[in-house]
Amino acid sequence: MKSNSIPFQKLPFTSLYKSYISDFEKVESFFEFNPFDEKEIKNRLEDYRFNGNRDECVHFLQHFNAQFTDLPEVEKSIQKLSTDDAVAVVTGQQLTLFGGPLFTVFKILTAIKTAAHIEQTYGKPAVPVFWLADEDHDYEEIATAGVFDRDELIQISLKSTLDEFPRVGEIVFDDQISALKEELKSVLYETDFSDDLWTLLDDCYHSGSTIRDSFGKLILRLFSKHGVILGGSNSKQAKELTRDALKKSVSHSDQLYDSLNKVSSKLFEAGFHTQVHVQESNLFWIDDDGVRRKIHAEGDNWFSEGSVKSLHTGALLNLIENSPEKFSPNVFLRPILQNFLLPGAVYVAGPGEVAYYAQMKDFYREFGLSMPIIMPRFSATMVESAIDRVLPKLPFSLEEYSKRIEDLESEYINSSDAADPEPIFKTWKKEFEQISRPRIDEISAIDQSLKGTSEKVRANLLTELDKLKGKVYRSLKEQDKVQLERIRKVKSQLFPGGNLQEREILFIYFMNKYGLDIWDNLLGSMSMDQHKNHNLIHL
Incomplete structure (x- = not known):
């Protein structure tokens, strides 16, 4: 694929992200490692030690991925992580309808490319892991998909009559999913590749399947051949393995709050924005209806939204000890759980994620961890031939x-x-x-x-x-x-x-027009230095 690039400085990205990409010295105090310094990467990989138990990690991943597939290449990738020096290149995303916009694929391709680069350059076994945001409860963000209809952006939405939502990964599709696929068919005109695409979507998205299962199956069907496996924390097993981190988020809540708040203040003083508002608690409670409710702290008393009851710190710690699956991490605590479950030496992040990771360096240290190498994801606009023809005019x-x-x-x-x-x-x-x-x-x-x-x-x-x-x-x-x-x-x-095309348009839109192997072709043409600019991919 032919491509050229333009600097991020010329596009609507935040000043923090632009500095991260092109002037790292301005933000280096907020991160552990420079993702563009090969010497730092080499040293990090040589020094990396997984804080968890590798046997438990492998067993967790086997159980988790078995819910989506029995493909042998998935088991092969999981087994690779059993070796003492193996690392995971982690990325993740919300479970947006039909796989989500282009940046979902760009994250995955970056993780695949980075894992291959680590193996080829540093001789370390590396596995790309896509983390399903299966505990998120923001239904509106995942229920809408954008496609082009005669050059105009249109939105296809999954409707719901619920006032409160469970974790989105647990929502089960009803017959509405068939109607949505028909709506999508009416917009995406028929091509030589349409039949294969609809067969794939019918296999993954159907009545009776959960949003998480559908999304996960689609990702593995497309990318497991490149070594990709899945992870997620919405399971009893994951919570049992991360029980200590969940408890520490309560027992050391004051120190954790201070660590986040101080760094966030320094970010602001340095002229950058803070992506996520810091609160005293980093936990959610899963109520009896499966609804994820924010836990608030007032001194030694803890209470969830919508509840008049409160628990003392000791009682809450006992509850976590006995029922860790009833608790869910917020945006700061989720990466911590990841790094206790996986040997995540590298995390592939989008601009928003880079921003909240900038708040977390000291937060990681409170848990006895080092922040991963935060690798910026590939960023691109797909330029179709009809657009290429008129641009010079x-x-x-x-x-x-x-x-x-x-x-x-x-x-x-x-x-x-x-x-x-x-x-x-x-x-x-x-x-x-x-x-x-x-x-x-x-x-x-x-x-x-x-x-x-x-x-x-x-x-x-x-x-x-x-x-x-x-x-x-x-x-x-x-x-x-x-x-x-x-x-x-x-x-x-x-x-x-x-908005940038990568944030709005479903990646399957381009699969319908250019073939199900379009992402394999893009991967083959990608290089590790392409994430330093925004790329224009000419189709």
Whole structure:
């Protein structure tokens, strides 16, 4: 696949992420390792020691992955982690409908590439692990999928009548999933690859399957051949293996809060944002209805949302000891549990994850851990041939299409050979003001009570001038209709909904158009240094 790239600095990413990529010295105090320094990576891998028990790790992964597949390549990857020097390259994502947007695949491809690089360069066994966010309860974020319909972004949504949701991984699809697939079929026009795609989706997404099972099966069907296995914490076994970390989040809550709060304050003082608000508790409670409820702390008393009862610290610790599966980690505690379950020397992160990992260096140390190498994921926009053909005919660089469509249209019209209405109306308004102000003063001198009426007439006339300017712009737009339609099409394709394409469009959209092996082909053309820029993949 042909590709080129543009710097992250030219795109709508946070200042923290831009610094992480291109000016690491600015943020190095917030991380343990520089992901672009091969010497640091080498030393980290040589010094890495897994805090958990490898036999328990292997058994946990075998049991977890058996829920999704019995493919021999999955067992082979799991067994690789039984060796003392093996490491996991972990990444993860919410269980978004039909596999989620492009960045889900980009995370997985980065993990695969990084694991292969570790094996080839440093001689360490490495396994890419995709962590299913199976304890998340944010239904709205996972229930919507975006695709192109004639160059326009449309959203397909999984409806629900529930007021409160269990952990999304436990939600079972009903017949609505069949209707959603039909809706998706009606949007994705038929290609030579459609039958294979629908067979795959029918195998993974069907009535009676949970959101977690469907998502996990899809990921393994596509990427287990590259060594990918799955992980997740929504199981009794996972909670029993991480019981001590869950208990420490309670017994050492003050120290943990201080560690997060101090680093978050330093981030703010350094001019960066804090991605996640720090709270006294990092735990959720799973109630009898399966709903995940935030646990709050007030001194030595702990209580969950919606409950009038509270527990003393000792009672809560006993509850965790006896029923760890009734508890769920927040965004800070989840990576800690990961690193007790897996030998996670590397984590592949998106921009938002890099931001909250920047808050966590001292938090890891409180648990006797070192933060993993935080490897930024591959970032890209898929540029289809129809877009490639029209880009040279337009005056904008690719990154400029992140602007509002109204601004792009105005800039194009103002830059064209046609008369520019802006200076015309600017001069007209200035001349009008010069004429009207003395007249208003003269009328006010005759009758002060008429000043307000005079000002209103002036304002109405200025409004009429603005309306006329709008008509002139519309006339020019009509004259340049073809070019403006091209601008709209490019804008919609590259920045659908005003966001980067990788954040909005289902990755299966491109599988339908270019084949189920499109990601294998992209993987084959990727290099380890491509995550330093945003890539343009020309299809």
